[in-house]
Amino acid sequence: MLILFSLAKLFRNCLFVLSLFSTKSYASKNLKEVNLYSYRQEFLLRPLLKAFESTSKIKVNVVTMKKGIIQRLKAEGKNSPADLVLTADIANLELLSKEGLLQKLNLKKVEKNIPKDFRDPKGYWVGLSARARIIYYSKKRVNPKNLGSYEDLMSKKFKGRICSRSGLHPYNVSLLSSLVFHHGEAFALNWAKKVRENLARKPQGNDRSQVKAISEGLCDISLGNTYYMGKMLEKPSQREWASRTGIFFPNQKTSGSHINITGVGITKSSRNVEGARKLVEFLTGSLAQHMYGQVNHEYPLKEGVPVSGIVKSFGANQLGITNGYFKRDLKALVKLSELRSKSIKLLNKAGFE
Amino acid sequence: MKKVLRLKRVWVLLVLSALFSLPFFSTLLLSVSPDEPVFKHLWETVLPGYIKNTFLLMIGVGIGSFFLGLVTATLVSFFKFPGRQLFQKFLILPLAIPGFVIGTVYLQFFEYSGPFQSLIRKLFGFQTASEYWFPEIASLGGVTVVLSFILFPYVFMTTRSAFMEQSQRFFEVSRSLGKGPIRSFTSVILPLSRPSLTLGLSLVLMEAASDFGTVHFFGVPTLTSGIYSVWLQMNNLGGAAQLASMLLSFMILFITLEKWSRSQKSYYSLKGNHRQMELKELKGLKGFAAFSLCLIPLFFGFLFPFSLLLFWSFSHIGQIEFSRFLNDLGHTIFLALSAGGLCLLFSLLFNYIQRSLGKNRLVEGMVSFATLGYSIPGPVLALGVLIPLAKFDNFIDSIALSLFGNGTGLIFSGSVAAILLAYLIRFFVLSYGSIQTGFLRITPKMDEAAIQLGAGVFDRVSKIHGPLLKRSLATSLILVFVDSMKELPATLMLRPFNYNTLATRLYELSSDERLMESAPWGVAIVLSGLLPLIILGHPFGGKRNNLKEEEKES
Known part of the structure; x- marks a missing residue:
């Protein structure tokens, strides 16, 4: 019995050590960071994220993949470290929500920023820019x-x-x-x-x-x-x-x-929902929308923000x-x-x- | 007691083979239950075209690389001509450049708006494309030629080392029995080199079949492209897995055929009888011809694309962010070194166990499965690693959660470990193959003799196997290191947050038509690929000196 007990203890310690290496340590313990999976390339995103980091003091960790994000999220399941997903295509936004990988945004600010045509009627994602x-x-x-x-x-x-x-x-x-x-x-x-x-x-x-x-x-x-x-x-x-x-x-x-749009959604598995929401609000806000227009030459979706x-x-x-x-x-x-x-x-x- | 030991070893092999064929089996499993039946549609539309292109590509690149590899290896092994020393060292360099980089370089250079055709137009005063004929570079033919120039070094390397092992005596015996030099070569030397030639050729074929980047740039849809579009665009994982299984069954068929065709023979090289091949000197025109035959593949496979990269690098060197660059470099070298070490370790284990078990069908079967990884297209491999790994992590997490009320999160997936596992699975065959050919040099008789002389395991390993395997170990490390540096699709999909390697950054920049800005990263990949060559010594360099040293040591 004693042996069993000490074995269990050993096992737990092992797991604890392992969990220090796990992706969980990326997110949950540190609310000052959010994790982003992005279909869009990093050089298109970097200026935006830098601006966010300096105003919000929240660090954004990124993995960019042109392919396979949905599959990775599905495989990782409820333990996925990702808080947000950014896509370059409305079809992927819909697919993410259809696969049940997103949670509702419920953000008044975002609803005010982005017109209805470019928001998910069910509330799971929001568009950011159009082309x-x-x-x-x-x-x-x-x-x-x-x-x-x-x-x-x-x-x-x-x-x-x-x-x-x-x-x-x-x-x-x-x-x-x-x-x-x-x-x-x-x-x-x-x-x-x-x-x-x-x-x-x-x-x-x-x-x-x-x-x-x-x-x-x-x-x-x-x-x-x-x-x-x-x-x-x-x-x-x-x-x-x-x-x-x-x-x-x-x-x-x-x-x-x-036309097609790029957009963003918060994952169901997100451990830093608060930080993720801040980023979504930021991306739909004037500064970021302005940058979408001036830096990327896309059409900003927030009304009143000019194109380049x-x-x-x-x-x-x-x-x-x-x-x-x-x-x-x-x-x-x-x-x-x-x-x-x-x-x-x-x-x-x-x-x- | 001995039987138990034997059984244990079989178990070790079994577990490792299972681990290495993880992506293969998960693909197979997925293909049984497609999300929406898509096979019929594919079969009626694009699939025959994909299969045709895949086959033609494999045949074309197979013939091309075989020819280039064999000719160059023969020339540097048996003849003396200007530049021979340099060629035997440098002909493996095309392996150091990522395929998609060479592909883009060639496309940009030879396409209609590229410098080459522009020059032709200027010279002859043509105005439009319809006024002259020029082969379409973005075509099956184009990609076949380019891939042949990139991949022939596999054949060159394996064949060259086989030729180096061969004794002058075989050749002399054959000549004295009345056969001419050419007949002696084709009927004695070539058959003896067959295992090595086949290894080189199968690496080429697997690489050609699983290539995505290069064929994509050339607009040639193969089975691999089909897998991409079904999986990632139609979001039909099962359907994609069916195509992947199809590709893999071609591979298995090919490997089995090859194994079967030489199943009756055992190959051991006879080192004891060794006398260095005497090189025949080629003078004048013949020497020049040999020089050109070696220069052409080296030029198109390396010198030309690398000089362009170098040139672009110098003009863009000011735009590099050095901290970023060093970071990428660090990641790349760490991954490549670890993969090289891991592959080496497991290959040694595999080869030792396999050797101790003797000829055994079951073991050979397991080896075939364990070495399949190389033929799996990168993204399929990534997924085949990711899905089981994430399942495993989630399983551990749920156990921890129910036992201790505190989950572990994902441990391996989304970490560097996932990338390393993918590399290990993909590049195992490179390491396994080179070490196996090394072991062929150690005949069972040598072991027996050593045992009779009272040598223990340690003595045998350190005094006999070690020195004899030295070159194979180095080759294994170099091959895995260089290929890991270039690996792209699996790295892209499995990497952790904020993690880039030279290859992923290079890809990101070049896929945006910014090939020139990405050039410094390309140059860095090539140069770091050369590092192990410098540190470990060239596998073909200073052979005679090495031999002397080995003699002194023993």
Whole structure:
């Protein structure tokens, strides 16, 4: 009996020593830190987090992963050290909440900051910034008057003139989902097929590579996200490509240009809910929203926060666009998550790799 | 008593193999219950294309690396020509650069807007792409060529060390029996080197099949890309696991075929009979040809991409935050060293036990499972480590909670231990393979003789095995160290908070089209990859001197 008892004691001591190494020690004991899993890259986040750390005196620990955060959270379960998750796509926000990995925010300040369209109706996540997927075109070879809608890209007149990154990239999947939403699966499949046939080269690279290809004359148009253009215009080595390329906001007369948002949620397993809430409030607040606009060239979601000068110039010659503001496709936004799997299947069928 | 000991050893092997094949079995388990049946859809749409690309890639890269590796190894092993000494040292360098870096460098250099084609356009006055023909670099062909130049050193290394073991006498006997030099080479030397050649080739094939980064940049969808899109985008873990299981069964099929084809033979090299190969001197044009044949793979696999990285580094050196850089470097070296040590330790254990048990089907089966990790795509491996590890942690936590009312939290998952386990599983085969080829040099007869002379275990290990294995140990450490430095997908997914390695930082910067700013990190990876070569000595360097030293020691 005595032996059993001392064994149990030994076991407990072992566990105690082990737990000193455990991820738990990251969070619970130190309320002055919050832990963040982020789909967004660190260099996009760093300035924001630095500002938060200096005003709140709470340190933010980060793991950035472009892939696999949901799977990691699921595996870690209730002991996950993460307090918050930041995503680059509304579909992942919805998925996180569907998988039961988030807790309700219940933050009055946040509700005041961010309009209803960009908050989870159930209250599990909140959007932070938006971007549009628009058409990049060669200023030299394309008259923007001949551009119109995403649907137009199927037209034979664009044969051999379109460049694209992989069709299966989340940005393109998201756009196709909006087409499924507006026109149904059959149309979306046909669209993917026709656009693929119009490609000047095999899908490759990222959004910036397409701008480069346009500026070099390899193709005339491409789909791309707004903020990349801002980033490229700021960067000496990429400015030349970007300056030869224009931005056209499609579907302004119909459904509006396709948008997607980045957002944040607090995990169910969070041990520092208070700190996490402070960070969410901060990210939706004026300072952070301002930075989203000025530093990242995204569209801030808090009303009244201006976009950057570069973004203001987007679509300057396009009718209906003032100061970079355009008609947004808000209806499709909430449906993007549930249509994602279907859209990937359609892209597979269309052979749009 | 002996039987009990034997049984114990089998148990040790069994437990270790089970641990090493953890990702394999968890993948298999997951594939049985997909969240939503997706296989039929895949089969009707993209899967045949994925399979075709995977096969063609493996065949292409296999042939390419085999050819490059064999030619260069043959030249430096049997001939004397200008630069031979340097080549035998430097031909392994392509292994030190992460594949996705070389891939991006080549893409940027040769694509339409890259400097090469721009130059062509300027020279010939072309205006658009339609006016001239240039092969599409982002293609299956392109990625096959690039991967061959990156991966051939595996074949070169294993073949070179096999050739170094071979005695001039075999060759002479064969020649005296009337066979010409070429016939002697193909019918005596090559067959004797088969285990090493196969090891090199299978490393190449596994690497090609599980590569994600490079094929992704080249826009060539393989099974690995399929796994990504099904798992991470369709959020269908089970469906992805089905694809992963498919990839793994190809691997198992291949390994089994190879094992079966040489199952009847035992390979031991006969060191006692050793006489150094005499090198045939190649003069004039022939010498130049040999020089070029070695220079081409070294140039494309290392010199060219590395000089570009170096060049970019100098122009961006001012932008580095040094504290960050040192931090990343520290993490990387710590991980690579620990992984190298752990792999070495377990490989020795494995090899000793396996040796003591003699030829045994069960043991061989266990070894195959334990060495599968190398063929598992990084992200699948990461998940295969993460899920069971988190389960284990949560289990311990719940026990502690119910017993003592105080949970432990997650102990291993989300810590450096998880990364190390992933490295250990992934790179075990590199270490196991090099040590095994080392053990082939120690024939059972040598042990018997030593025992008869009254040598104990300690004497045998320190006086016979140690010196004879020295080079294999170094090779094992170097290979694991270098590969750990480059590892990306598993590190990205398993790392703790605020934790970066050189490779993760490099990836983060380069995936944002900031390859040039990331160059210093790339250079650091290459240079630290060279560290063990400098410290441990080159596996092929100063062979004759080593031999003399060994003789003196014994």
